[in-house]
Amino acid sequence: MCEDLRKASDQKQALINALTTEKGTLQEQLSKTTEDLKRALADQKTQNIALEKEVTQLRTESHDMKDLQRRLEEVEEEKKALLQNLAAVGGRLPPAREDSSLISSAIQGDLNTLRRHLDQAGQKDSSGMTALMHAASRGQTEVVRLLRPLEAHLQDGRGWTALMHAVGGGHEECVGLLLLERDLKDGEGRTAEDVANGLPDGERRRITPLLRKKVQLPDLPDELSSFQLTGKIGRGAFGTVFSAWSEEHGNCALKVVEYEEMERTIVDSLRREMGTIPSLEHPHVLRYHRVHDDPDNGTAYLVMEWCSGTLLDEVRGRGERREPFRDDEVWRCLREMASGLAYLHEKRYVHRDLKPENVLLSYYGFIGLGVLICDTRHVPVA
Structure with missing residues (x-):
């Protein structure tokens, strides 16, 4: 019986030894597998970083290619203009700026x-x-x-x-x-x-x-909510002018007149003319699309057609380029100004500030008189 117990004890010990050996082997395998996984994850991370860099580089190259394509098109435009100007010297083509x-x-x-x-x-x-x-x-x-x-x-x-x-x-x-x-x-x-x-x-x-600089643009009243201000053009004697856009009128100019501090006579004139000037319709008189008076805030809003510049701008530009006006251009300017003035006089208005900076140019170069608020006087019918 003692022999049987000893044999059973030896078998148990042998089993324990075998299990211990197997456990050690499994631990070694687990450790090796863990290290392999860590290395694989590190390699994958390195590959991911490399791929991200490659994607970024490809995006940059894509932008560069687009920029290069744009620049090539610009060079072609410049080349075309240069060739036309060179040909113009020999009398074969008109100057490039004409077309x-x-x-x-x-x-x-x-x-x-x-x-x-x-x-x-x-x-x-x-x-x-x-x-x-x-x-x-x-x-x-x-x-x-x-x-x-x-x-x-x-x-x-x-x-x-x-x-x-x-x-x-x-x-x-x-x-x-x-x-x-x-x-x-x-x-x-x-x-x-x-x-x-x-x-x-x-x-x-x-x-x-x-x-990050703030852009200071005025808030428009609800009555002018269809207009979106797109920038500031400048400031004049009777208000600040902004560029604006609407679906109905497209690009236009919007003048904001703050009259609270103005003399009463000027305010009365402003309100009187706001009621009549928008009705003026002539190809050579500035067109007012909309006017709105906000007496609570002491502010008037005037929406006008967009003009590309003034006669003063044109005169100065011609002077800088040493490009004189042709006779037909002078006569056309005089004819169109006279036509606008005749219309105003017919409507019993006198323009009190006729000067080159109040003679406006349209997209097509047509002359239009800037009938500015407070620059006209309505003459009563006798």
Whole structure:
């Protein structure tokens, strides 16, 4: 019996030894498998990082290819204009500026030719870029100032706005003029500030604060809710003028007159003329689309047709370019001003401030008299 117990004890010990050995083997295998998994996970993480870098590089290369394509198209435009100008020297073709487009005029920064092609506003090249975008990408500040009311908030083929092009080029003045586009996103969901974050440190530090600057635009009354302000044009003697847009009238100018501090006689004249001037309809008299008086806030709002510039702008531009007016242009200007004045006189109005800066130019170069509030006097019928 003792022998049987000893044998059973030996068998039990042998089993324990075998199990201990197997446990050790399993632990070694588990440890090895764990290490293998850790190495595999580390390798996978490294591969993922490499793939992310590759994806980022591919996106960058894609943007670079689009930029290169855009630049090639711009070079072709410039080449075409250059060849036309060279041919013009030999008398074979007219000068390029006579038949150039709005986009090519914007690329060259030619304001005079640009004004002749404003009827092409909104047109895009093969990459989806507008004239405003081309001007913004080159830092053509005055061109941007002229085209902003006509082409703001448009986006190119990849979703970039004129502001994004200005940011990408590091053009501070153009960025300041286009801030109302800063909330728009491109095809990848990026804003202008995201574009700025990709600039070199120096440019990023200059541009980013501009993008965060507040744009001071007045709140319009409910009666003018169909109009959206797109920027500030300037300030005159009787108010501040903003560019605006509506589905009904398209691009227009909106003047805000704060009359609370004005003399009573001027306010009375303002209100009287607001009631009559919008009824004036003549091809050579500035058209008022809408007027609204808010006596509680002491503010008047006047919505006018959009004009590309003034006769004063044209005279100065011609002087800088040493380009005199042709006789037919002078006669046309006089004829159209006289036509507008005759209409005003027929309606018993006298224009009290007739000067080049109050003679406005339309898209097509037609002359229109700026019948400004408080610059006219209604003559009572005898």
